[in-house]
Amino acid sequence: MRKRIKPLLFIMFTLALLGLALLVLTACELITPKPEAPIIYALYISLDYYNSALRDLNGTLRDARELATAIQIRAADFGVEVFSTMMIQEGDASEIPLDSNIEYSLYPVKTQILQRIHDIGAHMRDNDVFLLYFSGHGGGYSLDDPDLGFLVTAKPSASSNVEYELISDSELRASLSNILGTKLLILDSCYSGQYLVEYPIEQLNRDRIIEETGYDPDLYYLIAAAPEELSWETFLGGHMHGHFSYYLLKALGWNHNGSTTISIANNGTFDIDDSFSLTVSGNIQNNSIAPAQQGTQIRISTLSHMIPLGIFYDNGVRYPQHTQTGKGPMDMILFDSTWE
Amino acid sequence: MQLKKRTRILRVSMILLLTLPLVLVSAGHVREESEVAAGFRLESSWYGSLPSEFQADPLPIRSHLALNTSVFPFSVVMSPTLEFSTGLTVAYTSPSLAYGVSIWRAFFAFGPTVELTIALNPSFSLTTAGTLLVSSYVHLKDPTLMFRLSAIPEFELLPRTDTRHSVTFNVPVHVDLRSDYTAVSVGLGLRWRYYSTGPVTEEFVP
DSSP: OOOOOOHHHHHHHHHHHHHHHHHHHHHSTTTSOOOOOOOEEEEEEEEOOTTSSSOOOSSHHHHHHHHHHHHHHHHHHHTOOEEEEEEEEOSSSSSSOTTOOSOGGGSOOHHHHHHHHHHHHHHOOTTOEEEEEEESOEEOOOSSOTTOOEEEEOOSOTTOSOSOEEEEHHHHHHHHHTOOSEEEEEEESTTGGGGSOOOOOOSTTHHHHHHHHOOOTTEEEEESSOTTOOOOEEEETTEEEEHHHHHHHHHTTEEEEEEEEEEEEOSSSOOTTOEEEEEEEEEEOTTOOOTTEETTEEEHHHHHHTSOOEEEEETTEEEEEOOBOOOSSEEEEEEETTOO | OOHHHHHHHHHHHHHHHHHHHHHHHHTTOSOTTOEEEEEEEEEEEEEEEEOOGGGTOSSSOEEEEEEEEEEEEEEEEEETTEEEEEEEEEEEEOOOOOBTTEEEOOEEEEEEEEEEEEEEETTEEEEEEEEEEEEEETTOOOOEEEEEEEEEEEEEEEOTTSSSEEEEEEOOEEEEEOSSOEEEEEEEEEEEEEESSOOOOSOOOO
């Protein structure tokens, strides 16, 4: 049996292997300096619409407060710094109650929400994370215009003639596009799938999609429903919750026993010493590992995967609710214990 | 591309690839005395995804680990130096290494493979392959098509001189072509073949 290997082919193949090895060694994640650990800037917007003609929502505020608490606890577990801002409309007062200790600038009217997004964005570095959570009414689905979508915000003032205002998907995308860093949009509202920008997978129409939709590779999604679907509230864990938010909380390890009071930094300012106290029903058990944790990480696609399909019946009609997340190969890490 | 259209392309491609040996036989390209073989290959690779510009990734390469296996139920040994194989490839590619807040997803893929192996001498051969793969990222139910081109040098470990079996050591190099990005992988593997006829002892004639 002959042992000779054709020398030219062998040399060519060895060179190819060496070239690839060089490529790997000079470019891989192990060699490139790691970015600093991100700071999470979270903005929670939630409304119950008791002060408007719109249908009341009974679980939205609880969802927002519990999620803010869960994120704060998990962030502490992973050693990640979080700045939280809550914009809440609560109760039947025509606008923010005068005796409330909440700043009017944190009342969730359209202009203030967009201004708050802008202000937070101005503080962020390119390795930070902006988390925007909205629980409230959404609408606008149309077969003729699948890009039409909006979030319903609060009545702008007691003297205003309008009951509510709308933030369209293009307005929200435009405000997010100015933010440095990675953005995570978590929406628990009807038709929220309209906010998910199509991943431009095909070469043929990529430029058109990017131009028309403003596709942003740094924008990730956790969205309650498909574009044509409603997002439901239901009685879970002893309270009313949004189906989506309830299972999102569960994936983070939230349970509905007892209560938790924590100090959350901060509420609209960027001073680490400025904080507000939040008491909510439920807790995350000390030293527990979130069900969504894989290895050292909690990733968005895992959280999304852990929210089950919802099937709801209204007047005999069956309504499914599918959680949405971005397509394509890129995924976002919400927490990682190896961050330094 | 619509999923229905992709599925139709895949179905037609699989039928064409898997029936190609029969076409070759009926067209007289394979002599009556040609022998047939079966086998499989198992490999583990470093898998590097090369992000496209629109993905704006901070890294030029995303490193994954890949495991591939291919089953070849029907190969035709067309001459002492030429073998044609069709089979099915199943692959798993792990999530990439994390970098900051981003990571590339794991995916599964499967699809038909067609290969041509040229023996350059009794102990060394080169296989070129094309594979049409349906891939789906883990946790996403969104199958997409990709095409894999492969060059696989094979070094004989267990020669056919004694048995009906042969085992080769492989250094597979793959290039995965997707519509949104490209990937390359280099790995190590083993391929086992079982031949329909007995040991071959005659002298190799290139």
